[in-house]
Amino acid sequence: MSSVITHPLETEQTAVTEAFAPPPARPVIEVEDAAALGRRGPFRPGRLVPARARMQVQGLSRFFHLADAVVAVAATATTIVAARLTPAAFAPLVLGALALPLALHTLEAYAFRRRETFQRHGLRVLAALGFAALTVALSTLASGAAGFAPPILAGWGLGLGLMIGLLHLAWWRMVDRGRREGRLTPNVVVVGATDHAERFIRSALATGDVNVLGVFDDRAERAPSHVLGVPVLGDTGTLIDHRIIPYVDRVVIAVASTAEARIRQLVARLEVLPNPVSLFVDVGREAERNAALARFVDLSGAATDARRAFFKRGQDLVIGGLGLMLALPVMLVTAAAIKLDTPGPVFFRQRRHGFNNEEILVWKFRSLRHEMADAHAARQVTADDDRVTRVGRFIRRTSLDELPQLFNVLKGEMSMVGPRPHAVGMKTGDVESAKLVACYGHRHRMKPGVTGWAAINGSRGPVHTPEQVRERVALDIDYIERQSFWLDLYIIAMTLPCLLGDRSVAR
Incomplete structure (x- = not known):
């Protein structure tokens, strides 16, 4: 269990201004899509907005x-x-x-x-x-x-x-x-169908401070079907893989603080999530009238620093905008070369994990033969891979294939610097990479980047062994814990020298 920090309920979360409109991306999931998001409760937001796009009053x-x-x-x-x-x-x-x-x-x-x-x-x-x-x-x-x-x-x-x-x-x-539109009211899920959960949900209903999207219980077989109308969607195992996770700003454990053994078990299960996990501490009947009086104890996954996120977004817009203007001639030449080299589209789109496990469509220049495209990265690229085209070999070696991701940056789905986004379902050998490291999801506590700390420290390109996956995750988490404006500028400045000096990496 990490260090404990007590603080009042943060009623609003960080936002990202979506100022540019790159090619169409995955649309916001409507609540009506019951098959994807489960049963609806009394909070019923008009639509579910990803946590990365939450604004703060x-x-x-x-x-x-x-x-x-x-x-x-x-x-x-x-x-x-x-x-x-x-x-x-x-x-x-x-x-x-x-x-x-x-x-x-x-x-x-x-x-x-x-x-x-x-x-x-x-x-x-x-x-x-x-x-x-x-x-x-x-x-x-x-x-x-x-x-x-x-x-x-x-x-x-x-x-x-x-x-x-x-x-x-x-x-x-x-x-x-x-x-x-759901951009200002934080979304939470509650773990534990308990009296504490009832008090928390009642205060949320009275004040509208948060949207409680669902309840999960580690003892699901004994849990009711709903708590004050909020549906019980499953157990903690269901929560970890649930499609609602990218839209959740905080996971709240609503178990009596005296149940220390149960809390430790829940934290051990939930700390794999990228979302902040907190313990709800009921301060009495007054909390039913004012959710701001309810207090949380952070247990894992510290909440996003709103000020840092705001400045990082501004940095992305400025550097990403300038980068796109400077790269546009190169992108036009690259697109023409791809079109002349082999039949097929210029761009390759792939679903990858973003902030809070959100699935985003990442744009790249196509470097593989169109008929051999692998959207799920079930087979990672190796040296002398027969799927790579002539132009593709050059643009992968120089990372020119990544330039279209500047659109993802301006859209707000990615950052200039962060953990590199991995394909959904990517495998290392015959095993899904995410299952090789217990804290793999921690790398999704920040938006993925065009470049990153791992990339300039030798962990670039495919990861073919469990050891390479662990090294990549360790470097990503190290960056997330140390992230600052000056570290980002250093990584951006070092990216080109590292690419030029690391041509042996198979991409």
Whole structure:
């Protein structure tokens, strides 16, 4: 069991902005697909959004706060310049511009409470604008600012009020839409059909803080068919392989904390998951009215650092966008060479594991003969493989076949740096690679990368032995634990020298 960290319920999770539209990818699974996702419960999200695409209200609120402050400063500066105010005259406007963001924060205009109407939210904004106008009026009277005409105050107040009002309408609609689409409400599954599970589900139903998608129980033969309407979908073995896992932000063990032996057994079974696993600690009847009072104890798979994920996504968009622009001529030449070399499509698409075991379609330039394509990597490429084309041999050796994965990066399915994505069902020998290492799923605690720590440390290309699989997983987990902006830049910088100096690797 890993170190224990106690923290309040994190009601919102990390998001990835999907700003570009590469070739069609696997669509979001609709809840109506009951065969794939099991029975529906009372939470019934409109659709299940992958955990990698979850947004966080706290992060959005910080952005809204900054945007309002910028608008207040811009409106004030425009008024000062247009009216040619002296320092003594414009000082009250500056105080008003500073007072507005403070008032909006104090009146909780950035809280965006669940189930709060825009009318009520608008009253908070109006009160903050009134406080800012009052600040300007009182400071003007106190200083006796000469040449400060009432029309200037009226123009400043009306212009600023209109802009802030429109912004908050946009903010509120953005948050409301995000919640309706399932991008802002975390999804959890509960392990243990117990009284603790009932209390947790009741609090979630009352507050809407989380969506409880299902219950799993290690004693499934004695478990009820549902808990407060939330279906019991199977035992812990079913959970590990369930298709719902990519959409789950947290696995919650709802077993009494005094049942230490059972908790240890559950953690031992569930730590193979890439999802964070936590113990629900019931703090009493008050928790039924406020899920934020329920507390978790992290047991394995630390939750994603929202700030780090935000900056890593920004890094991916900038570097990935620049990389795509620079690589476009090379990609066009590569595509033409493939088309002239052998019949078949230019691109090869393969289902691979992404964040939280999500299956994503990874794009590559085709390097094998079309009739011999192996979408499941049942037979990994070897030296002098007869399936590899002439152009394919060159683009695999130079890793040019990986360039289309920049589309996956911009889509938000991959990162520039991370564990390399392995094909779903990939085999090492006659055994599925994922079954060779107990902690194999831990490499999916971060989005896969175009390049990675393992790639620049010699673990590149196919893995033909169990030892190579273990080495690859160990390097991937080492990167996940150490990931930082500077380490990513180092890996990107070292990728090309490593590729040029490692031509012996069969890819």
